Structure formats: C-alpha cells, structure tokens
Amino acid sequence: MDFELDKELLFLKEMVRDLVQEKVVPRAAEIDRTDEFPWDIKEDLAEHEILAMPFPEEYGGTGGKVLPMVIVVEEIAKVSCSVSMIPGAQCLGSAAIVLAGTKEQKQRFLPSLASGEKLCAYALTEPNAGSDVGGIQSFAVREGNDYVLNGTKRFISFGNIADILTVFAKVIDQNTGEKKLSCFVVEKGEGLVVRNLEHKMGVKGTPTAELFFDNMRVPAEDLLGAEGDGFKIAMQVLDKTRAEVAAQALGLAQGALDVAVQYARDRVQFGNPIGKFQAIQFKLADMEMKTQASRYLTYVAADKYDRKAHDRGKYTAMAKAFTSDTAMEVTTEAIQVLGGYGYSEEYPVERMFRDAKIQQIYEGTNEIQRIVIARSLLGRGF
Numbered sequence: 273m274d275f276e277l278d279k280e281l282l283f284l285k286e287m288v289r290d291l292v293q294e295k296v297v298p299r300a301a302e303i304d305r306t307d308e309f310p311w312d313i314k315e316d317l318a319e320h321e322i323l324a325m326p327f328p329e330e331y332g333g334t335g336g337k338v339l340p341m342v343i344v345v346e347e348i349a350k351v352s353c354s355v356s357m358i359p360g361a362q363c364l365g366s367a368a369i370v371l372a373g374t375k376e377q378k379q380r381f382l383p384s385l386a387s388g389e390k391l392c393a394y395a396l397t398e399p400n401a402g403s404d405v406g407g408i409q410s411f412a413v414r415e416g417n418d419y420v421l422n423g424t425k426r427f428i429s430f431g432n433i434a435d436i437l438t439v440f441a442k443v444i445d446q447n448t449g450e451k452k453l454s455c456f457v458v459e460k461g462e463g464l465v466v467r468n469l470e471h472k473m474g475v476k477g478t479p480t481a482e483l484f485f486d487n488m489r490v491p492a493e494d495l496l497g498a499e500g501d502g503f504k505i506a507m508q509v510l511d512k513t514r515a516e517v518a519a520q521a522l523g524l525a526q527g528a529l530d531v532a533v534q535y536a537r538d539r540v541q542f543g544n545p546i547g548k549f550q551a552i553q554f555k556l557a558d559m560e561m562k563t564q565a566s567r568y569l570t571y572v573a574a575d576k577y578d579r580k581a582h583d584r585g586k587y588t589a590m591a592k593a594f595t596s597d598t599a600m601e602v603t604t605e606a607i608q609v610l611g612g613y614g615y616s617e618e619y620p621v622e623r624m625f626r627d628a629k630i631q632q633i634y635e636g637t638n639e640i641q642r643i644v645i646a647r648s649l650l651g652r653g654f
C-alpha cells in the first residue's frame with residue numbers, strides 16, 4: 273500500500289506543525305518540570321478543532337476518522353507526548369459513547385466534548401484488574417431509575433479533571449446474583465471522589481488519578497448498550513485508540529531521531545563531527561529504519577480502522593506494540609548518540625525516553641498486544 277498522504281492530510285499536518293512550533297515547543301520542557309496540566313494549550317487545541325476530531329460532524333466534530341487523528345497526534349508528540357495525550361484522552365474517554373451510544377446519548381454528551389468545553393476519561397483499570405479486565409470488582413445495582421455505583425479505579429488519565437467518564441462496572445442482578453460487566457457514562461458529581469494522583473516517571477502534566485465511587489447514582493439511561501456489553505465495548509474502544517498510542521510513540525521516535533541527527537552533525541570529537549563515525553551512522557540508520565517501518569504500520573492500521581477492515585484490531589495491536597517498542601529503542605539510542613548531554617535535561621531526549629516507556633504499558637501492555645496478535649493467527653481457543 274502506498275502511503276503518500278493526500279493534500280488534505282498534508283495541510284492538516286502543516287497546520288498542526290505550525291501550532292506546535294508556536295504554542296508547544298516553548299512549553300514542553302516546562303510542562304515536564306512542573307507536572308501541571310497545560311490548560312492554555314488545551315484551549316488552543318480546542319480552538320483549532322483538534323479536540324473535535326474524534327467526533328462525527330453531526331455532533332459538532334470534524335468527522336471522527338482515525339488516520340487524521342494519528343497524523344495530528346504524531347506531530348504533537350514529536351515535541352511533547354504529554355500534550356499529544358490531550359486529544360488522545362478526549363478520544364479514549366469518549367470512544368465508548370461514539371461506538372455504543374444511542375443518538376440521544378451522543379446528542380447529550382458529544383457536542384460539549386467536541387467543542388473542548390468538557391474533558392473526558394476512560395475508567396477501566398482497577399487496583400486488582402489491569403490486563404485482566406474480567407477481574408473488575410466495581411459493581412452497580414439497579415435502584416428504580418438509577419444504578420448505584422461502587423468501586424475503585426486506578427491509573428485513570430485525566431480522571432481528576434474530566435467532566436464525563438466512561439466507567440466499567442459489573443451490574444449485579446439482585447435476583448440471580450449474576451454479574452454482567454457493563455459500561456456507563458458518568459458525569460462528575462456527588463459520589464465520585466478523587467483519592468490520589470500518581471507520581472510518574474514520564475508523561476508529566478497528564479494527571480493520572482485514583483477514583484473512588486461511593487454509592488454514586490447514575491441514571492439508568494446513561495448505561496451504554498445493554499447490561500453485559502461492557503467487555504465488548506471496552507475491547508472495541510481499545511481496538512480503535514491503540515492506533516493513537518502508536519502515533520504518540522511514533523512522534524516520540526521521530527522527535528528523538530531528529531535531535532540525534534542534528535547532534536551527530538554538530539558534535540565534534542577527535543576533530544570530526546561524530547556523524548562521521550560509522551558506529552554513530554549505523555545507530556542513526558537503524559533508528560530511521562525502525563521509525564519509518566513504524567510509520568507505515570501505524571498509518572496502515574489507522575486506514576484499515578477507518579475502512580472497517582475485518583483485521584483492523586490485529587493491525588492496531590501490531591502498530592501499538594511495534595511502534596512503542598521502537599520508541600523505547602530509538603529514544604534509548606538517541607541518548608547514547610548525545611552521550612552525557614543526552615542524559616541531561618539540557619536536551620529533550622531524556623524526557624522522550626521517559627515518555628516512551630508508558631507506551632509499552634497502557635491501553636494493554638505489549639504482552640497483551642502479542643496475545644491479541646497471536647490469537648488472530650491461531651484462533652480463539654489459544
């Protein structure tokens with residue numbers, strides 16, 4: 273498949289590149305240092321309709337296609353992975369509504385997310401249920417026109433600042449005791465307590481919250497799909513958004529490679545730019561090969577998703593795992609090319625290295641991606 277981007281996507285890429293140069297480049301190191309969410313940049317992203325990208329036009333969005341989103345996320349992540357997570361989280365948090373919501377639910381929740389007025393979050397993980405989604409312990413019991421929700425969620429990106437959350441919990445049938453994993457749209461309010469914010473090694477400025485649901489009443493009309501649809505919805509969301517994690521990782525790899533190439537031209541040792549040494553040239557060549565291979569795989573996965581190809585889930589899993597492994601390798605090698613300066617905050621590659629690590633972990637660890645890929649080859653029984 274030839275992946276020359278069409279005119280429209282190239283225009284989008286340039287628009288985002290200019291925005292990033294003006295607004296993100298001057299702030300990227302500071303966001304990492306202060307670990308504060310950049311509200312001003314969130315406004316800039318909203319103004320440029322980047323937060324509208326995950327949504328269909330009829331709900332105030334710009335179309336909801338994954339490939340343009342991937343292009344945008346990659347471009348931002350070249351400079352700041354943390355900032356690229358703002359549109360990333362807006363997509364992740366809302367995807368269950370986009371994929372499984374009724375017209376009424378979409379009309380109620382999506383326009384204020386598309387405008388950027390509200391933020392959202394995806395609350396799947398729990399202290400005792402990470403990879404093993406079936407082990408979720410949060411539960412909901414039907415009481416009249418509401419469900420009453422109890423439980424704890426861990427590691428929820430933007431969970432403390434989100435206005436709207438998609439929350440996974442097991443509905444307990446009071447007659448039979450049967451537990452059905454389900455998905456709810458939950459608006460911030462009474463009964464939702466932010467317990468703790470993580471101190472993380474990277475993606476600083478993207479708050480990661482522990483949330484506690486204490487007898488929170490959720491209107492029954494805010495159940496997405498039917499009781500018991502939760503697992504299917506959670507997996508459908510991740511099939512989509514893993515392409516965006518791949519794009520974050522791709523941006524990190526490209527950003528680190530760009531810094532390393534420039535440094536190899538400029539840094540002189542033994543009377544020569546270090547780029548003259550074959551040991552450095554081979555590193556740069558390997559970094560370029562893996563980054564370009566990641567780009568093709570990521571774009572193909574996004575395009576397959578948009579075309580609803582039957583194997584899109586395998587491709588987004590492959591793009592996520594391959595590209596995040598690449599980002600880890602490329603950022604590590606970039607530090608090596610820069611020597612001691614690479615290990616210092618003076619250059620951005622140490623930040624990129626810290627930001628790359630999480631790409632191998634969230635939205636399903638790379639071990640879980642490999643299980644998804646292998647099952648697509650061997651069949652469900654494996």
Ligand SMILES: Cc1cc2nc3c(=O)[nH]c(=O)nc-3n(C[C@H](O)[C@H](O)[C@H](O)COP(=O)(O)OP(=O)(O)OC[C@H]3O[C@@H](n4cnc5c(N)ncnc54)[C@H](O)[C@@H]3O)c2cc1C
Pocket residue numbers: 393394395396397401402403404426427428429430472475480630633634635636637638639640
């Ligand atoms: C910064 C950050 C942001 C996050 N944002 C969100 C968010 O917005 N929403 C959300 O719901 N979650 C979020 N998460 C949670 C993240 O998705 C989980 O951490 C991840 O899915 C792994 O779960 P775990 O940490 O419980 O690890 P575990 O599942 O306990 O895994 C531990 C190790 O065992 C391996 N392992 C587990 N099972 C298997 C198996 N069957 N075969 C082989 N290896 C296995 C894993 O790959 C891993 O190496 C975030 C996490 C972080 C750190």
